[in-house]
Amino acid sequence: MLTVRDLQKNFVADNGSVRAVDGVNFDVAPGEFYTLLGPSGCGKTTTLQCIAGLEMPDAGEITLDDRLVFSRNAKIVVPAHRRDIAMVFQSYAIWPHMTVFENVAFPLLHGRRRVSRSSVNDRVMKALQLVQLAGLENRPAPFLSGGQQQRVALARAIVDEPKVLLLDEPLSNLDAKLREEMRFELRDLVLRLRITSLYVTHDQIEALSMSDRIAVMSNGKIVQEGTPREIYLTPKDRFVADFLGKSNFLEGRVLELFPGAGRGKVDTAIGTLHCLITLAVKPGDTVLLGFRPAALKVLHDGRAGKINALRGEISSTSFAGDFLECQVRVENQQLRALLDPYREFKVGEVISLQIPEDRLATVALL
Amino acid sequence: MESISIVHKPARVARTRLPTQQQVVLPLLVFSAVVLVVAPLIILLRSSFLPAGELPFDALSLTFTNFAAAYADAATLKLFLNTTYYAGGSVLLGLILAGLLTWLVERTDMPFRTTIKATLFASMTIPPLAYAFGWVLLLNPNNGALNVWLKNLFRLDQHPFDVYTLWMMIFISATELVPTMFVMLSGLFRNMDPQLEKAAAVSGANYLKTARYILLPLLTPGLLSVAMYMLMIMVQAFEIPLVMGLTAGVPVLSVYIYLLSSPEGGTPKYGLAAAFGIGLLVLAIILMVVYYAATRTAERFRVVTGKGFRPKRIELGRGRYPAMIFTWIYFGIMVAPLLALLWTSLLPFYQLPSAMALNKISLNNYRTITGSTKVQQAILNTFILVFSTATLAMLLSGIMSWFAVRGKGKLARFLDMIAFAPMAIPRIVMAISILLLYIRTPLYGTIWIIVLAQVTAYLAFGTRTINGALIQIHPELENAATAAGASWLTTMRKILLPLLWPHFLNAWLWIIAHSMRDLTLALTLMSPDNVVLSSTLWILWSFGDVPKASALLMLMMVGLLLIVLPIQLYAARKAGG
Numbered sequence: 001m002l003t004v005r006d007l008q009k010n011f012v013a014d015n016g017s018v019r020a021v022d023g024v025n026f027d028v029a030p031g032e033f034y035t036l037l038g039p040s041g042c043g044k045t046t047t048l049q050c051i052a053g054l055e056m057p058d059a060g061e062i063t064l065d066d067r068l069v070f071s072r073n074a075k076i077v078v079p080a081h082r083r084d085i086a087m088v089f090q091s092y093a094i095w096p097h098m099t100v101f102e103n104v105a106f107p108l109l110h111g112r113r114r115v116s117r118s119s120v121n122d123r124v125m126k127a128l129q130l131v132q133l134a135g136l137e138n139r140p141a142p143f144l145s146g147g148q149q150q151r152v153a154l155a156r157a158i159v160d161e162p163k164v165l166l167l168d169e170p171l172s173n174l175d176a177k178l179r180e181e182m183r184f185e186l187r188d189l190v191l192r193l194r195i196t197s198l199y200v201t202h203d204q205i206e207a208l209s210m211s212d213r214i215a216v217m218s219n220g221k222i223v224q225e226g227t228p229r230e231i232y233l234t235p236k237d238r239f240v241a242d243f244l245g246k247s248n249f250l251e252g253r254v255l256e257l258f259p260g261a262g263r264g265k266v267d268t269a270i271g272t273l274h275c276l277i278t279l280a281v282k283p284g285d286t287v288l289l290g291f292r293p294a295a296l297k298v299l300h301d302g303r304a305g306k307i308n309a310l311r312g313e314i315s316s317t318s319f320a321g322d323f324l325e326c327q328v329r330v331e332n333q334q335l336r337a338l339l340d341p342y343r344e345f346k347v348g349e350v351i352s353l354q355i356p357e358d359r360l361a362t363v364a365l366l
Numbered sequence: 367m368e369s370i371s372i373v374h375k376p377a378r379v380a381r382t383r384l385p386t387q388q389q390v391v392l393p394l395l396v397f398s399a400v401v402l403v404v405a406p407l408i409i410l411l412r413s414s415f416l417p418a419g420e421l422p423f424d425a426l427s428l429t430f431t432n433f434a435a436a437y438a439d440a441a442t443l444k445l446f447l448n449t450t451y452y453a454g455g456s457v458l459l460g461l462i463l464a465g466l467l468t469w470l471v472e473r474t475d476m477p478f479r480t481t482i483k484a485t486l487f488a489s490m491t492i493p494p495l496a497y498a499f500g501w502v503l504l505l506n507p508n509n510g511a512l513n514v515w516l517k518n519l520f521r522l523d524q525h526p527f528d529v530y531t532l533w534m535m536i537f538i539s540a541t542e543l544v545p546t547m548f549v550m551l552s553g554l555f556r557n558m559d560p561q562l563e564k565a566a567a568v569s570g571a572n573y574l575k576t577a578r579y580i581l582l583p584l585l586t587p588g589l590l591s592v593a594m595y596m597l598m599i600m601v602q603a604f605e606i607p608l609v610m611g612l613t614a615g616v617p618v619l620s621v622y623i624y625l626l627s628s629p630e631g632g633t634p635k636y637g638l639a640a641a642f643g644i645g646l647l648v649l650a651i652i653l654m655v656v657y658y659a660a661t662r663t664a665e666r667f668r669v670v671t672g673k674g675f676r677p678k679r680i681e682l683g684r685g686r687y688p689a690m691i692f693t694w695i696y697f698g699i700m701v702a703p704l705l706a707l708l709w710t711s712l713l714p715f716y717q718l719p720s721a722m723a724l725n726k727i728s729l730n731n732y733r734t735i736t737g738s739t740k741v742q743q744a745i746l747n748t749f750i751l752v753f754s755t756a757t758l759a760m761l762l763s764g765i766m767s768w769f770a771v772r773g774k775g776k777l778a779r780f781l782d783m784i785a786f787a788p789m790a791i792p793r794i795v796m797a798i799s800i801l802l803l804y805i806r807t808p809l810y811g812t813i814w815i816i817v818l819a820q821v822t823a824y825l826a827f828g829t830r831t832i833n834g835a836l837i838q839i840h841p842e843l844e845n846a847a848t849a850a851g852a853s854w855l856t857t858m859r860k861i862l863l864p865l866l867w868p869h870f871l872n873a874w875l876w877i878i879a880h881s882m883r884d885l886t887l888a889l890t891l892m893s894p895d896n897v898v899l900s901s902t903l904w905i906l907w908s909f910g911d912v913p914k915a916s917a918l919l920m921l922m923m924v925g926l927l928l929i930v931l932p933i934q935l936y937a938a939r940k941a942g943g
Contacts, residue, residue, distance in 0.1 A: 054845050079386050080848045093846035097864045110860060111851030156850065166849070 001196040002028040002051070002164055007060035009046050020046045021057070022220035028164075028196055033187065035199040037207040038217035039243065044200045047217075048166050051198065052087055053080030065163045082112060086162035090169040092153040094141045100152050101137040104128060107160045115160075127159040130189060147178045154186065158193060165190060167199045171206060183209055204244045208232055216240050233292065234278060237364035241290050248335045249363065250289045254281050263357065270331040274307050274357040279364060288363045293325070293336040295359035298343075299352040308355045312337075314345050328353065387854045395765055396777070399784040402822045406799030407791070410647075413640035413802045419633060422802050432641035446645070449618040451532060452607065453600035456539035457593055463540060464547035465589070467696065471548075472555040474680045476689050482697075483552075486545045489700060491926055493883030495903055496919055497542050498609035500703020503710055503912070505529035511706060511718050530614035539606050541699050543596060550595070554588040573680065587660060594657035601649055602792030604886040609907070619646045620794040624890055627798055636802060643795040654790040711916035731917035741918065744902040747813050748882060751898050755820040756877040760870055762821065763828025768858070770829065771836045772844075782829070789826035796823060797890035811893035819887045824877045835869040836862075871937045875930055882926055 009021040021043040028034040036044040049055040051062055053069070056077065062070040064085065069078040086107070095103055104124045108115050115123065128134050131151040136144075144152065150170065157165055170186070171179045187210045190197045201207055207214050208228040215225040216239075224236040235241035238249070252268035257277060264277045266289060273289065281287055303309035312328035312335065319325075323338040326345060330353070337353070339345060415428045436442055470476045471483055504512040505527045513525035520526075528534065607618045617625075619642060626639035682689055710716050712727045735741050763785070770782035788796065800819045804810045809818070839862070847857040863870070888901045897905070899922050906915035 052845075052849055054848065081851050081853050085849060087846065087849035089842040089846055091840055091842045093840065093842040095843060095846070095861055095865075106847065106852070106860070107850035110847070110856045113851070153846075156846075160851070 001030040001032070001065055002034075002198065003061070003063040004047070004051065005061040005063075007047060007050060007062065008058045009043075009050055009055060010058050019220050021050065024060075024217075024220070024222055026215055026222065026225065028198060030196055031194045033190060033197045033199065033210060033212045035201060035207045035211040035214045036217055037201055037204065037214050037243075039202055042217040043220040044202075044217050045168055048168055048198065048200045052085055052166055053078065053083050084112070084162060085164045085166055086157035086160070087166040088153045088157050088168065088170040090172060092146075092149040092170075092173070094144065094149045094152050096140075096142050098141055099137065100128070100133065100139050100141065100144070103141055103152055104137075104155045104159050107156060111160055113160045123159055124155075127155040130158065130193075131155045146174055147182070150174060150182060154189070158189070158195065161193070161195075163196060165195045165197045167197060169201055169203075170199075172201070172203070179206075186210070208244070216243060218243075233359070234276065234361045235290065235363060236278070238288065238290070241363055246293055246336055247290045247363075248293065250333070252287055252289055254283050254285045254287055256283055257281075266362075270310060270333050270335075273355065273360060276358060276361040279362045281362065288365055289360055290363040291355055291360045293338045294323075295355055296328075296335070296337040296339075297354045297356065298339060299354050303352045303354075306354055308357055308360065310353045310355070312351055312353050314347055314349045314351065316347060317345055391765065392769060392777070395762075395769060395781065398762065399766070399781060402818070402825070403784050403787050403791075406796065406803050406822075407647075409803045410640050410643055410795065410799040413636055413798075414644050416637040416640070418635065418637055421636070421805060423806060429637075432637040435638055436641040436645065442642075442645075445617060445619055445622055445642075446649075448532070448611075448616045449601055449620075449646075449649075452535060452539070452611075452616070452618050453597055453603070455532075455536035456543060456603075457596045457600055459536060459540035460543035460547055460596065461589065461593055463696065464544045464551055467544065467693065468548050468551040468555050470689050470693065472552050474682050474689065476682060476686055476693070478690075478693075482693060485697065486548050490545045490549070491879050491930060492704070492923065493900070493919075494539075494542055494603075494605040495609070495883065495885060495900065496707060496923065497538055497703050498606045499903075499907060499912075499915065499919060500706045501534070501538050502529050502609060503706040503716065503916075504702060505534065509716070509718065512702070514718055530610055532614060532616045535606055535610050535614065535616070538610075539600065539603065541696070542606070543600075544696070547592060547596065550592045551589075554585060554592075591657060591660040594653060594660050598650060598653045598657060598790070601646070601653065602794060602886075604794060608885070608904075619649075620792060620886070623794045623798060624886075627801065627890060628892075636798070639798050640802065643792075643798050646792050647790075647795050650790050650792050650795075707916045707919055710913050711920050713913055716912045731913045732921065735914050735917050735921070740897070741902060744897045744899050747896060748899040750813050751816055751820070751888075752878045752881045754814075754817045755824065755881045756874045758817065759821045759824040759828050759877055760832075760874050763825060763832050763873070764863075764866070764870065766825070767829045767832035767836055768862070771833055772841065782833075785825050785829040787826070788822050788824075793823060793884070793886040794890065797887045800887075801891055810891075811895055813896040813898070816888055816891050816896055816898070819891060820877075820881050820884065823884075823887065824880070827877065828873055831869055831873040832866065835866050839865055868937055871933065875933055875937075879926055879930060882922065 004024055004026050007021050007024040008019070010017045011020050012018075024043070024047055026034070036047060038044045046055060050057045050070070051064075057070060057072070059072045060070070061068065061072070061074075064083060067078075067084075068074065068076050069083050070076060095106070098106070101124055104127055105120050107113075108120045108123055124137065125134065128137055131154050133148065133151050133155060136148065141149070141152070150173075153170070167186075171182055174182060183206055199207075199210065208231075211228055213226065214228055214231050215222045216231060217223065218239055224231060224240045231240065232244050235244060235247070241247040241249075250268045250270065250273075252266040252273070254277075255265040255267050255272065257264040262277055263274065264281075266273055266275055266287060268289065275289055279287070299306065299309060303311065310330045312330045314326055315329045315334065316327040317324060319341065322341065324341045324343075324345065326337045326339055328335045328337050328351070345351070409422050413422045414432055415430065416422060416432070417425055417427055417429050418431070420427075467482075467486075471479050502510070504510050507513065507525050507528045507530070510525065510527070510529065513527055516522065516526045517524070529538075602620050603618075604620045604624070607616075607621045608624070611617055611621055623639050623642050623646065626635045626642065628634060709719060711731055712729070713723060714726060714728075714730065717723050766781055766785045770778050770785065772778075773781070791799075796819060800815065800822070801810070804815055804818075809815050843861055843865070844857050847861045848854075852860065883900060885900045885904060888898050889904060892901050899918065903915050903918055903922070906912075906918065
């Protein structure tokens, strides 16, 4: 549905040219919810704006629904208003001089797929119903709350049934509770309408909970692409691991590679560990291993005969409600662990822990 | 063997691409900017090297005689000095008066502050010609009403004042500058953070010391930038120097250039006028550069620390009486010339107020003047002039501002610069340049050449206003329309224009008011067919038909008020609702 090839965009800054997007490639399948995730300045919004046609890329190709809308080599630029997309903006961009109805009706009256006046009313009402704003159609835009503006922006984007929906940090201006609510609502809506969605965010929770696939971006490049599960549980490098929450890292030396299975044995400061080998390494190489704090399991029946079993001493605890966050000292290494909040752990208590071998993987150093 | 590289063609080849709306509009815009602003200046430069008696497109030869004649003459130094004294003097005096008034209105508890403010705002619509004529009626050495009264009252041998002096010109111009200066200064005074003063007071300084060591230094950059801005306007001031300066024997540059191009006898000396024009242009550009430097310092010193504070007002106590006397005298000075005009307009010939004269009062002048076909033509021309000028200037400003603010790269900066350039081009210089450029075209002699000149002149104001407004509007509002599939023009029409409408309307009105009172362009480019109200006024006055000129001036002011007031009320209601 959406293909981006070798996309490049430079910005002229005071101190020379800045490469905002540096050779980005990805495909979004029809109906897929695809997210560009990264810190501010990583080029995700610029990529989105290039696809929308609001920015002119310097190189590459963009195909929307089998139609080439930008190609540097073939010298094709379809202007933004002729691209079959809809967009939701970070600031919502609700036109303050119009009512809710007028805002939502705009694409039908002035857009690329205009409809007869008589059906405008039906379509707008349907869209407003979908975003649960029925009854507010005559309200002037300045009299809307942030959440309502967000819904109007969404209604306006879906009213002419676009093939591709572009969303530029649409939830970042909402307060935390509303944001959580809208996350599920938005996801549910585009799923129901089968709209292919490209979502841009810097919020890992949004990315993980909403997306079919995520591309993590840094410095204008995609550093890892995969399902939320892959991205979170087996981050390819330290940047991705750090960006998507907290991780424990261990340096080590490869002792042995098990044939065929993509697994191996690594010698670390806390002992010899079995782990997933996701990088091209050979015995003797120095590697970095990473695992999430939630990967650690507490062993209640001792460590005897178990792989990757550790003896740890609780050095600090912090009760966070959904979980108990602890610092555990293992062989002079501080590890972060998320433990069962229903059990009380005391500082100084010695416990047995295990890192299941499929939860521990090699991580590129960058 | 070299292989032949084959360019890969995509499956769907793009149809021959039509240029987008922006790609059509932008070259047109650059073209009109160049024609309006750059072309006249090139012709001006060319004309300054023109042999006497030639027109710019007729001769190929170059000569330095104009510059030699202009700048080797000792009289020229006097001309520049006159201009400097006049401009500098009126700005300095104006700044003192306006500063005092602004301080009283914005920072003290003087009574009637709101009324004073409103009156000052309203008085900006009064044309300089009204003050010039009115003061001549009051203070001319022969029969100026005030002169005669004072002479009789104090049994003087001589009339106490002479309006035809540099000092009176400075005084009258200064009082006329006060309302504009007030508007510029009041923001400066109002936004001063009172904490800065409180801090000084806490450290033991009394109010005078605080004013001397805290207020004045903080205000200096702002005052300086206002002064420089007003200087730019005053070096090209035309009306008051034209009415008084010639008789006074203190010609200033703007009037001198006008006389060279439209002499009462003999042929116009365009080459010499152009050479002087270059001189005035250079002076204006220097002022512009200093102004920019001053505003940059003003930015650095910005004492605006945010909203939500009410500056502490000084309690005047007994001091309120002198303060109010000062204010009343100022308003008396502003109203007196208007009353003199009104009085004169009701009489068959100019005479001093007396019981006998009171019997002769009638509206005859108004009747004759509105019955005259020439005046009717002038009224029609004025309507065409002010409405086309305001509309065209705002249309052009709107599009230019969009490209300047939203556009990227050199072209946007070029457009912005071009739009602002007329700010530094003195009105008379622009008039001469446009005259020289179009003198051989059918445009010359029609009302449209004045429209063209005024559109150029008001481009700077129009684009500054819209630039400022446009910066406040989030670009995502436009992007949202584009993403919704609206073309550029639709986005402009449906999104931006409605949002910017109040700003457009205000600027449009401002241009109407100024276009109607402009004399420089209307007079320099005048022909029998394009006489407008302001040039008619000058013709009537210079032929000595003072009562009719007064009547026409009164009509013009009332007419302007009738146009401006309803629209402003509408705009205010719209903005408020």
